[in-house]
Amino acid sequence: MAEPLRVVVTGAAGQIAYSLLYMVAKGDVFGPNQPLILHLLDIPPMMGVLEGVVMELADCALPLLHGVVPTDDPAVAFNNVSAAFLVGAMPRKQGMERKDLLSANVKIFKVQGEALDKYAKKDVKVLVVGNPANTNALICSRYAPSIPRENFTAMTRLDQNRAQAQIAAKINVPVRKVSNLIIWGNHSSTQFPDASHAVVEVNGSVSSVPEVVKDQAWLNSVFVETVQKRGAAVINARKMSSAMSAAKAASDHMKDWFLGTAPERFVSMGVLSDGSYGAPKDVVFSFPVTIKAGKWEIVQGLKISDFARQLLDVTGKELEEERQEAIQIIEA
Numbered sequence: 001m002a003e004p005l006r007v008v009v010t011g012a013a014g015q016i017a018y019s020l021l022y023m024v025a026k027g028d029v030f031g032p033n034q035p036l037i038l039h040l041l042d043i044p045p046m047m048g049v050l051e052g053v054v055m056e057l058a059d060c061a062l063p064l065l066h067g068v069v070p071t072d073d074p075a076v077a078f079n080n081v082s083a084a085f086l087v088g089a090m091p092r093k094q095g096m097e098r099k100d101l102l103s104a105n106v107k108i109f110k111v112q113g114e115a116l117d118k119y120a121k122k123d124v125k126v127l128v129v130g131n132p133a134n135t136n137a138l139i140c141s142r143y144a145p146s147i148p149r150e151n152f153t154a155m156t157r158l159d160q161n162r163a164q165a166q167i168a169a170k171i172n173v174p175v176r177k178v179s180n181l182i183i184w185g186n187h188s189s190t191q192f193p194d195a196s197h198a199v200v201e202v203n204g205s206v207s208s209v210p211e212v213v214k215d216q217a218w219l220n221s222v223f224v225e226t227v228q229k230r231g232a233a234v235i236n237a238r239k240m241s242s243a244m245s246a247a248k249a250a251s252d253h254m255k256d257w258f259l260g261t262a263p264e265r266f267v268s269m270g271v272l273s274d275g276s277y278g279a280p281k282d283v284v285f286s287f288p289v290t291i292k293a294g295k296w297e298i299v300q301g302l303k304i305s306d307f308a309r310q311l312l313d314v315t316g317k318e319l320e321e322e323r324q325e326a327i328q329i330i331e332a
């Protein structure tokens with residue numbers, strides 16, 4: 001059997017981690033033959049709760065779980081890790097936009113960038129879930145100069161999964177039949193969920209989603225807005241932000257990053273922008289990517305309509321504004 005892989009989950013006593021830890025520890029992410037040592041980071045007041053999580057992980061009797069390291073010390077949490085789920089941060093409440101969390105959360109990602117730089121493996125793959133995820137990922141990478149910047153990503157997979165579910169419901173097919181939805185830009189209400197390159201398998205043959213949906217007005221309005229506002233809709237209903245679906249999306253993102261995407265399929269990830277599709281450079285922007293041997297690559301050559309161009313520009317501008325605000329907060 002392989003050597004155990006060290007994986008850190010921050011915010012390990014929180015809502016998302018409660019679902020995520022089980023998914024990771026039972027092999028959903030790194031495969032059924034990969035033993036794991038889980039490092040669990042939270043803040044000192046949460047150590048009692050974390051103790052309960054550690055008890056439950058033990059009580060799951062999971063064969064792949066070779067060790068658990070609960071801690072409030074980033075030096076211990078990030079030591080020698082190959083994968084990092086950065087979940088720990090304040091969630092938004094009813095009536096807030098995700099960017100309202102910048103001042104509360106961005107400093108956490110400076111500190112954790114520095115700790116990753118010092119203690120993690122140099123090829124660690126980092127997924128930022130804590131909001132505002134794109135800008136937190138950018139800041140984290142800036143404070144970890146010894147780790148390649150392409151190893152820092154932000155989660156827009158939940159938006160992709162939401163988009164996939166909306167399309168599957170609209171055309172009344174199982175969700176697994178729908179793929180290649182794209183989330184462009186920020187994990188915020190300016191994101192652009194784009195179905196124009198998506199495909200659906202019907203009776204064994206693959207068709208374009210817009211051709212099957214036959215309702216471009218719906219795709220440009222109700223569909224886009226539903227996905228953009230889904231996080232807020234869950235908060236309004238649950239009085240807490242999404243957790244189970246966020247954990248599933250984090251698993252999907254890291255699994256595809258480690259194990260690769262299927263032929264002809266792409267997924268969306270917030271990655272450091274190289275300016276593809278006219279996005280601003282040096283922000284963490286969500287693009288369609290394919291992944292092979294642990295390396296993601298932005299899918300090139302997709303047609304961008306005038307409608308899409310407008311929405312891409314809006315979300316890119318928001319990311320530039322967030323970057324400026326984050327730098328001001330950190331340097332204050």
Ligand SMILES: NC(=O)c1ccc[n+]([C@@H]2O[C@H](COP(=O)([O-])OP(=O)(O)OC[C@H]3O[C@@H](n4cnc5c(N)ncnc54)[C@H](O)[C@@H]3O)[C@@H](O)[C@H]2O)c1
Nearest residue numbers: 011013014015016042088089090091129130131155158246
């Ligand atoms: N990108 C996405 O799609 C997505 C989806 C859902 C939620 N989120 C975000 O994920 C974050 C976590 O959500 P949650 O519901 O699990 O929140 P939660 O409040 O239930 O848990 C957060 C945990 O993080 C811990 N924490 C705070 N500061 C920390 C630090 N410096 N180091 C380590 N741990 C720290 C808290 O003590 C708490 O246990 C929020 O910012 C939320 O908005 C992102």
Ligand SMILES: O=C(O)C[C@H](O)C(=O)O
Nearest residue numbers: 092098131231232241242
């Ligand atoms: O919307 C939120 O604040 C939580 C999360 O980012 C989500 O999309 O559900």
